Amino acid sequence: MNQNSSRLHVVDALRGFAIISIMLLHNLEHFDFYYSPANLPDWLKALDKNVWDTLFFIFAGKSYAIFALLFGLTFFIQSHNQEKVGKDFRGRFAWRLLLLLGFGMINSSFYQGDILTIYALIGFGLITVAKLSNKAVLWIAIFLMLQPYELFNLISGLIDPTKEMQNPASWVHFGKMADYITKDSFINTIWGNLSNGRIAVMEWSWENGRVFQTLSLFMLGMLAGRKSLFKTTPESKQFWIKVLSYAVIAFIPLYFIKSNAASWFDHEAIRRPFLTIFTSWNNFAFMLVLVSGFVLLFQTKTFERILNIFSSIGKMSLSNYIIQSILGSFIYYGFGLGLYQYTGATTCLLIGVTLGTLQGFFSTWWMKNHKQGPLERIWHKLTWIGTDK
Numbered sequence: 562m563n564q565n566s567s568r569l570h571v572v573d574a575l576r577g578f579a580i581i582s583i584m585l586l587h588n589l590e591h592f593d594f595y596y597s598p599a600n601l602p603d604w605l606k607a608l609d610k611n612v613w614d615t616l617f618f619i620f621a622g623k624s625y626a627i628f629a630l631l632f633g634l635t636f637f638i639q640s641h642n643q644e645k646v647g648k649d650f651r652g653r654f655a656w657r658l659l660l661l662l663g664f665g666m667i668n669s670s671f672y673q674g675d676i677l678t679i680y681a682l683i684g685f686g687l688i689t690v691a692k693l694s695n696k697a698v699l700w701i702a703i704f705l706m707l708q709p710y711e712l713f714n715l716i717s718g719l720i721d722p723t724k725e726m727q728n729p730a731s732w733v734h735f736g737k738m739a740d741y742i743t744k745d746s747f748i749n750t751i752w753g754n755l756s757n758g759r760i761a762v763m764e765w766s767w768e769n770g771r772v773f774q775t776l777s778l779f780m781l782g783m784l785a786g787r788k789s790l791f792k793t794t795p796e797s798k799q800f801w802i803k804v805l806s807y808a809v810i811a812f813i814p815l816y817f818i819k820s821n822a823a824s825w826f827d828h829e830a831i832r833r834p835f836l837t838i839f840t841s842w843n844n845f846a847f848m849l850v851l852v853s854g855f856v857l858l859f860q861t862k863t864f865e866r867i868l869n870i871f872s873s874i875g876k877m878s879l880s881n882y883i884i885q886s887i888l889g890s891f892i893y894y895g896f897g898l899g900l901y902q903y904t905g906a907t908t909c910l911l912i913g914v915t916l917g918t919l920q921g922f923f924s925t926w927w928m929k930n931h932k933q934g935p936l937e938r939i940w941h942k943l944t945w946i947g948t949d950k
Contacts, residue, residue: 571859577875579627581917582620588913591901592889593674594742609905622844633782657944658684670751672886673758686776705777711834718830726829729768734761747896770841801853808849815843873924877934
């Protein structure tokens, strides 16, 4: 296998892994509608808690981060391909982001937790740094990963710890979800998701540091592309071994701090920004564990065959992500089967595994007969409208 081919396979597989793990969490959350069914036996409640805690420990805040990292990598690949023929991709990328925003709004009508709209908006930040040096981009990415807004809030809280803190603005909007998620009107659900739901998710993303972290991950993914870190070379292998080692070492104290910090501070003005910062760093560290571990395992023949089952899913990640939302909303919301009322985490996990398996079979079949996924093909055609691509 040549280096370029290997690189594409590992990236596709890693993206597919991220998509499936995102879907498993979405199922546990009833696609953003948190609800605990009544009258479950005690043994199932205990099992549900273990399932919930385990999957959220492994994937929450990490799977989306993998997706964001690869988004930046894809930007580099497309930009580099255009540079090789003497063209600047930035204008076309801006148009591509507007198209992604459109896909995101379609997805948001089914699932308010959609990340495509957020990626489309934050993605414009990549255009501003596309021509900067590696060192400059790295320093900007580090600055963003440090969560400057929350650091400011933390310093402000230390100066005046007794200042009054309002509840996060997103809470009000999340509290209104039952008005449309539980009802049997598909139209009302769409309107609720596109209005109240979009506001809730945008506010939540800002309140939890996702805006700064996402842009930082976009930039780090772009740098990974520039450095050819996903190619199978001795240098890249040594890089990922170092990343895995350092990430594990960093994750242990970060996880301890994140898990215990709530009891360390009496004042919300200090506790809230502190937790936001360390949760963000904790997720980043464990994301690096997952990515580096995945890449290193993929470089072994045995695990390459196993992990490559995610490749077809990753090749059509946009299609699979939106299909998840359509199926998930129908399964759990009131306009469909309304299973949010009856399913705890264990049952939801089984549903998620079933859906993931079906998506795997569908993606494998589709990619044997087509070069791109259905929505990927539309996105590609519209991106390059006016050209012969």
